[in-house]
Amino acid sequence: MKMDSNKIYKSEAATSHLPGMLHEAAKPKMRGENVNVFYGEKQALFDVNLDIGANEVTALIGPSGCGKSTFLRCLNRMNDTIDICRVTGKITLDDDDIYDPKIDVVELRARVGMVFQKPNPFPKSIFENVAYGPRIHGLSRNKTDLEEIVVTSLRRAGLFQEVKDRMHQPGTGLSGGQQQRLCIARAIAVSPEVILMDEPCSALDPIATATVEELIDELRENYTIVIVTHSMQQAARVSQKTAFFHLGNLVEHGDTDEIFQNPREERTKNYITGRIG
Amino acid sequence: MLVLWALLFILALSATGFFLGRQRALSLVNGDQRNLHSMPKYYGSNVALKALVPAALLLVVWSIAQPLYVNYSISSSIPESAVSETSSLGLLMAEVRRVADGLDSTVAQGTISDELARDPNADLNSITEGFKSAGQILTSEITRPMLQAAQSYRSMRRDGRFYMIIAVVALSLLGLIWGIRETQPRFRARNVVENGLKVLLISAASIAILTTIGIVLSLIFNTYEFFTLYPASDFFFGTSWAPSFSGRGGSSDLGILPLLWGTLYISLVALVVAVPIGLFAAIYLSEYAGPQLRAMAKPMLEVLAGIPTIVYGLFALLTVGPLLLAVFGDEGVGIMQAGTAVMTAGLVMGIMLIPFVSSLSDDIINAVPQSMRDGSYALGATQSETIKKVVLPAALPGIVGAILLAASRAIGETMIVVLGAGAAARMSLNPFEAMTTVTAKIVSQLTGDADFSSPEALVAFALGMTLFVITLGLNIIALYIVRKYREQYE
Ligand SMILES: Nc1ncnc2c1ncn2[C@@H]1O[C@H](COP(=O)(O)OP(=O)(O)OP(=O)(O)O)[C@@H](O)[C@H]1O
Numbered sequence: 001m002k003m004d005s006n007k008i009y010k011s012e013a014a015t016s017h018l019p020g021m022l023h024e025a026a027k028p029k030m031r032g033e034n035v036n037v038f039y040g041e042k043q044a045l046f047d048v049n050l051d052i053g054a055n056e057v058t059a060l061i062g063p064s065g066c067g068k069s070t071f072l073r074c075l076n077r078m079n080d081t082i083d084i085c086r087v088t089g090k091i092t093l094d095d096d097d098i099y100d101p102k103i104d105v106v107e108l109r110a111r112v113g114m115v116f117q118k119p120n121p122f123p124k125s126i127f128e129n130v131a132y133g134p135r136i137h138g139l140s141r142n143k144t145d146l147e148e149i150v151v152t153s154l155r156r157a158g159l160f161q162e163v164k165d166r167m168h169q170p171g172t173g174l175s176g177g178q179q180q181r182l183c184i185a186r187a188i189a190v191s192p193e194v195i196l197m198d199e200p201c202s203a204l205d206p207i208a209t210a211t212v213e214e215l216i217d218e219l220r221e222n223y224t225i226v227i228v229t230h231s232m233q234q235a236a237r238v239s240q241k242t243a244f245f246h247l248g249n250l251v252e253h254g255d256t257d258e259i260f261q262n263p264r265e266e267r268t269k270n271y272i273t274g275r276i277g
Numbered sequence: 278m279l280v281l282w283a284l285l286f287i288l289a290l291s292a293t294g295f296f297l298g299r300q301r302a303l304s305l306v307n308g309d310q311r312n313l314h315s316m317p318k319y320y321g322s323n324v325a326l327k328a329l330v331p332a333a334l335l336l337v338v339w340s341i342a343q344p345l346y347v348n349y350s351i352s353s354s355i356p357e358s359a360v361s362e363t364s365s366l367g368l369l370m371a372e373v374r375r376v377a378d379g380l381d382s383t384v385a386q387g388t389i390s391d392e393l394a395r396d397p398n399a400d401l402n403s404i405t406e407g408f409k410s411a412g413q414i415l416t417s418e419i420t421r422p423m424l425q426a427a428q429s430y431r432s433m434r435r436d437g438r439f440y441m442i443i444a445v446v447a448l449s450l451l452g453l454i455w456g457i458r459e460t461q462p463r464f465r466a467r468n469v470v471e472n473g474l475k476v477l478l479i480s481a482a483s484i485a486i487l488t489t490i491g492i493v494l495s496l497i498f499n500t501y502e503f504f505t506l507y508p509a510s511d512f513f514f515g516t517s518w519a520p521s522f523s524g525r526g527g528s529s530d531l532g533i534l535p536l537l538w539g540t541l542y543i544s545l546v547a548l549v550v551a552v553p554i555g556l557f558a559a560i561y562l563s564e565y566a567g568p569q570l571r572a573m574a575k576p577m578l579e580v581l582a583g584i585p586t587i588v589y590g591l592f593a594l595l596t597v598g599p600l601l602l603a604v605f606g607d608e609g610v611g612i613m614q615a616g617t618a619v620m621t622a623g624l625v626m627g628i629m630l631i632p633f634v635s636s637l638s639d640d641i642i643n644a645v646p647q648s649m650r651d652g653s654y655a656l657g658a659t660q661s662e663t664i665k666k667v668v669l670p671a672a673l674p675g676i677v678g679a680i681l682l683a684a685s686r687a688i689g690e691t692m693i694v695v696l697g698a699g700a701a702a703r704m705s706l707n708p709f710e711a712m713t714t715v716t717a718k719i720v721s722q723l724t725g726d727a728d729f730s731s732p733e734a735l736v737a738f739a740l741g742m743t744l745f746v747i748t749l750g751l752n753i754i755a756l757y758i759v760r761k762y763r764e765q766y767e
């Protein structure tokens with residue numbers, strides 16, 4: 001297997017408005033080294049080496065069952081909730097090994113947030129959904145502070161205008177696209193550094209999808225984003241880096257433009273043009 | 278006895294019909310079943326059903342209708358003068374039936390000859406003698422009109438049975454012949470059997486429903502009768518329960534409040550025990566326990582649910598009562614007089630309800646989608662935060678439903694209270710005092726010789742009706758809540 005995990009990204013984050021980012025840009029936010037994942041006896045990921053650049057969008061693509069979600073769930077240790085799942089290798093966040101027994105998983109998940117494929121708002125009010133994270137982490141000093149956080153998060157997620165008059169109605173009463181944006185608002189309310197999104201648009205219509213994509217593009221400014229998608233167009237539209245998985249192997253990764261226009265591997269080319277998958 | 282034979286006969290006939298029908302169908306097409314509309318067994322089943330169903334129906338209807346008819350025609354033939362001697366026609370008819378049954382068994386034992394038993398002018402003394410030597414007990418003296426009524430009752434009953442058997446057997450045979458004649462290659466036996474099965478299932482369902490309706494109606498009528506003898510306001514608002522058994526009515530106090538108080542108090546204690554323990558056990562089993570432990574512990578908890586309540590009652594009487602008495606009795610704190618008390622019954626009932634609460638809550642907690650939990654974990658919540666803030670609130674309506682169902686079981690529970698709570702109807706706040714419940718009093722009002730024309734016995738129906746209304750209400754609310762909650766995720 002050909003791997004060049006040492007490849008250094010010329011980050012798109014150079015376009016960032018945050019001046020401090022310019023030096024950081026070369027250094028990946030997260031890094032996976034020789035990641036193997038087993039579900040019981042069955043191995044789902046084989047020696048994956050992948051860097052996630054700061055303040056850019058990395059898209060994970062590949063046919064169904066190739067291990068995209070599995071890799072994504074390794075990044076915030078959501079795999080811990082699956083009894084039979086075992087992870088080996090090293091994954092770092094800002095150079096800290098996140099599988100170190102000393103690490104606080106709860107804090108890790110506050111730093112690496114996640115948005116799921118199917119919108120899963122809690123059966124609480126819209127306000128309470130967004131306030132959930134800040135409340136458990138004690139991010140606000142008082143009530144106005146909390147309201148501030150909720151409103152900012154909803155505004156960032158592009159949902160505030162639609163729900164500002166119904167903040168105290170159940171979040172489950174929103175449309176699918178609104179629910180997904182609510183989940184995004186919920187995730188950014190705890191100010192994570194990385195946001196993982198597992199097919200966030202698969203349940204959405206084209207208009208809601210466009211809203212979410214615009215949102216991802218805006219969020220890139222302040223967050224590092226990893227997105228799993230089955231839509232080549234979406235990957236091409238929103239991401240700067242793309243990683244192609246096949247049968248548990250990371251086949252190829254690099255700049256999105258390059259992967260789509262000039263793939264090095266035959267398998268990548270076949271997948272992008274629709275011949276495998 | 279004869280009815281049983283008749284039933285066996287039509288069953289045998291219908292079994293024979295099955296084979297005959299199948300045989301005939303096959304032989305009509307020279308054994309090539311492709312030329313039949315349906316499989317041969319359907320032709321057999323068709324014949325079997327025709328031989329069985331109408332005859333069995335007739336048997337049932339006749340068995341119900343005949344006693345009604347005989348009763349009616351006998352009671353209208355009894356002269357007025359005979360009725361006025363005893364208190365009422367109903368009592369006299371009961372006596373007549375008793376004499377008729379007595380005649381049957383004395384004749385069977387041979388102490389009275391059949392001729393004497395049939396003779397309308399038979400000597401009353403020799404009949405009474407015959408009854409006595411056969412060990413038959415009579416509550417009042419046999420009079421001539423009573424004897425004659427009993428004799429015609431006997432003969433009508435015997436004739437009725439005789440004609441019934443003939444009719445049933447004949448109908449069964451007719452059905453058999455009809456079914457066999459229908460058996461032609463193009464006959465759609467399969468569809469007929471399909472319909473026949475449907476009718477069978479419908480009748481099973483309607484028997485279940487009709488008996489329930491019947492029970493409720495009898496509750497209502499008897500409750501009504503009770504309220505004609507005893508004022509409803511005294512029943513519902515009376516604070517004293519002191520039935521007298523000396524005479525009919527009069528001095529009894531039949532207020533339900535002390536009993537309701539006992540019922541609710543004991544149920545409350547039971548729920549205070551069962552709800553937290555059951556709920557926490559369910560949370561542990563569904564959220565924390567590993568698969569192996571879960572596979573072990575769940576069935577073990579459910580074994581608790583299979584223990585008969587009388588065993589729990591013994592446990593209350595022999596173990597929990599003395600234990601509590603040792604601590605809270607005169608030797609200890611000094612607020613408990615005897616082993617039977619609200620606390621004893623409540624604790625044991627609580628233990629009984631634990632598996633009920635835990636297995637219902639477990640189902641409900643498991644029904645909360647995993648994606649809710651994942652959403653919470655992904656925001657950096659710990660497991661207990663997730664349970665407290667996401668899982669339990671989402672499951673709350675269902676859990677409330679489970680608690681209400683448990684409450685309605687607690688209210689209806691009898692054996693544990695009979696053995697564990699004592700028999701004193703009182704309204705007190707001290708949970709270490711003996712109290713009693715509605716169910717326990719229903720038992721004690723009806724054990725022994727109950728005279729169902731006295732308010733002391735009829736009150737049982739009013740008590741039962743009250744309980745029924747309360748538990749029905751609780752169940753309806755519980756089911757409504759549970760269903761409402763299910764809709765949320767589907
Ligand atoms: N909880 C699990 N238990 C056992 N095996 C699993 C589990 N989750 C995933 N797998 C297996 O791991 C492999 C990778 O699954 P994964 O969910 O990562 O695929 P994916 O790339 O996300 O696919 P999709 O595009 O369909 O979502 C699959 O073969 C799958 O069967």
Ligand SMILES: [Mg+2]
Pocket residue numbers: 068069070198
């Ligand atoms: Mg997936």
